[in-house]
Structures are given as structure tokens and as C-alpha cells.
Amino acid sequence: MILHDYLPSGNGYKVRLLLNRLEQPYDYRHYDIVQGATRTPEFRRMNPAGKIPVLELDDGRFLSESNAILFYLSQGTDYWPQSRWEQAQVLKWMNFEQYSHEPNIAAPRFWLTHLGLNEERRTQLAGKQAQGRAALAVMEDRLAEHDWFVADRCTIADIALYAYTHVADEGGFEMNDYPNIGRWMHRFATQPNHSVITDE
């Protein structure tokens, strides 16, 4: 398999992390999204939406959207639970991640570490950070009485949420305010095969 990706991306990180945990070898292709490398006709043949990550299967098919890739790779493994209710809970947290968490945590981080603040970003920063704190509070609440987001073990919901949470401090979030999240991140990072290629 080939992963088409951008190294600083948390969405790419999710996929790299699961591939590593599953001890699944893959080739890596890097695209500089800031320089428009995903907006070319060649890239759009893999993903018309022009976004990384894209997983290229051995038979040449392409799968985009990080959480769909996590779903695909996790089938038949412990990272995807067996009951319909728990599966729905995994997707609940992954949709929460894409809609309420990622846009408000990844964007401030990307602005502060890569793009810098122009007038428009400066206007939006405080609002994004407030919504990001609200998302972290929802996670903190869940983790008060549970070790993991679904069931009693690490699933792709944890992988999806870990990706941007573990670098949220770079987006201006005060992570000491979320002790349950801190313990969950430690639990997560001390599982086997945790290391993953990043730009960190």
C-alpha cells in the first residue's frame, strides 16, 4: 500500500499510527499542501476533493478521508468493535472529531505553527479556540469514568481523537486544564507500536 500524505497533518498521523500499530508495511509519498501539491490534476485523479491523506491499495484503488481509511484498515481487528451499538459509538466520536474537534483545534495549530495570523485568521482565532475548549471539555467529561472512548479498549475512535489532541498545545490550548485527557494520552502513548513518523 502507498500512503499519500503531508507529514505535519494530524489526519495523516491517524492513518500512519494505525498502520504502525497493525504492523502493516507501506510506502510513503509526501505532498506539500501549503505549496498546492494536492491541487494538481494528477492528485485529483486520486481524490477529486484535493485532500490528503489518500491510501492507495495494492490493486490501484484509492481511498480518501482519514476516518474512512481508519474504518477500512480496522476491519477484523480489535480497533473496530463487534457490536452494532459500539460500532455506532465509534462513529459518533469520529464524527464529533471531524465536526466539533478537528476544525477548532487543527486550524489554530496550523495557523500558529505554519501559516501565521493574517487579519481574517486573527478575527477567527478566539472563536475557534473557545469551540476547541468546548470539544476538549466533552472529552474530559467522557474520560472521567472511562479509560477509552468506546467500550473498554482502544478503538479507532481513540486514534482519531488522539491525533490532534496530543498536539493541541501548539494551537494555544492549556492542556493542564484537562487531567483526564492527560491520563488517557499517557495510556494511549504507552501501548505497543506507538511510534509513528511525523515532523515533530
Place this chain on the structure above:
Amino acid sequence: MILHDYLPSGNGYKVRLLLNRLEQPYDYRHYDIVQGATRTPEFRRMNPAGKIPVLELDDGRFLSESNAILFYLSQGTDYWPQSRWEQAQVLKWMNFEQYSHEPNIAAPRFWLTHLGLNEERRTQLAGKQAQGRAALAVMEDRLAEHDWFVADRCTIADIALYAYTHVADEGGFEMNDYPNIGRWMHRFATQPNHSVITDE
């Protein structure tokens, strides 16, 4: 089952539509999100994120996030395909909907039809609409050679995408620019059990 919802919501519409297509009876509870009805402690016991829709099962369990609810209800029906690859494609389109489509189409519609434009919304409107047109172009491209988003029949990916697309004109989108989407919407709306309660 009880659906906790807000009638103008496209995310709620998705769930109402699938319940109707599956001929699944349910009770309905309406919450005025503009008046803060989902921010109460009582509502947050159902969904700590404070968002509709929430599906309450007969045994009292609560499921939030519209696309997770669609997944749960579709299991064992034709709306969820059987192969791992097609399932991943369904989730790909549903993640595209939540990340690239809904935020850029639902927000302009909500601003123009319900909230009105203040200074901040006015600043963001053109950018949102440009990204919304990009999302519609990706859909238009897919539908050039396919009747449905995944496989050869209507799945929950179509239901998720239909919800805000069929009212995108209210967000200032010129839908005559997307003839393939127009034909798909007609195909979709002429299937059995299409009617659904809305505020339209």
C-alpha cells in the same frame, strides 16, 4: 424510539428521512436551538456536546451525531452495503459531507434564512460559499458517470448528502450550475417513502 431534533436542521432531516424510508415509527421532540434549548443540563445528559439530533432507543440509551445514527439504523438494510470496500466508500462520502460540505452549505443557509448577517458572518460568507461550490463540484463530478454515490443504489451516503444539498439554494447556491446533482436529486426524491416532516 424518540428523535430529539430541531425541525429546520438538515442533520435532523437525514435521520427523519431514513426512519421514514424504513417505515420505522418514532416519537418526535422539538428543541429550539436558537433559543438555547440544547444547552440545558437536561439536554446535555442525552448528549454532552449539546447538539441535535439525538436518537433515544427504547431501552433509554442515547445516540448522537447524525451520521452515526444513520449507520446504526441502516445495519441489515439495503442502505448499508455489504462489502468492506463499499462500506468504506459510504463513510468516505459521509465524512466529506460533515467536513467539506455541511459547514460550507448549511452555515450560509442558516445565516440567510434564520440568523441574518452580522459583521462576522458577512466577512465569512463569500469564503464559505466558495468552499461550498467546491464541494458541490466534487459531487457533480462523481454523478457524471454514476447514479448514486456508492455502488449502484441509494445508501446512507446519498441520504447524508441529500439533506443539505436539496436546500442549498437557500444558502445562495445556484443549483442550475449542477445538472448531474439535479438529476440525482430527482432520482432520490421519486423513491418510495420520500416524504418527511420539515418546516418547509
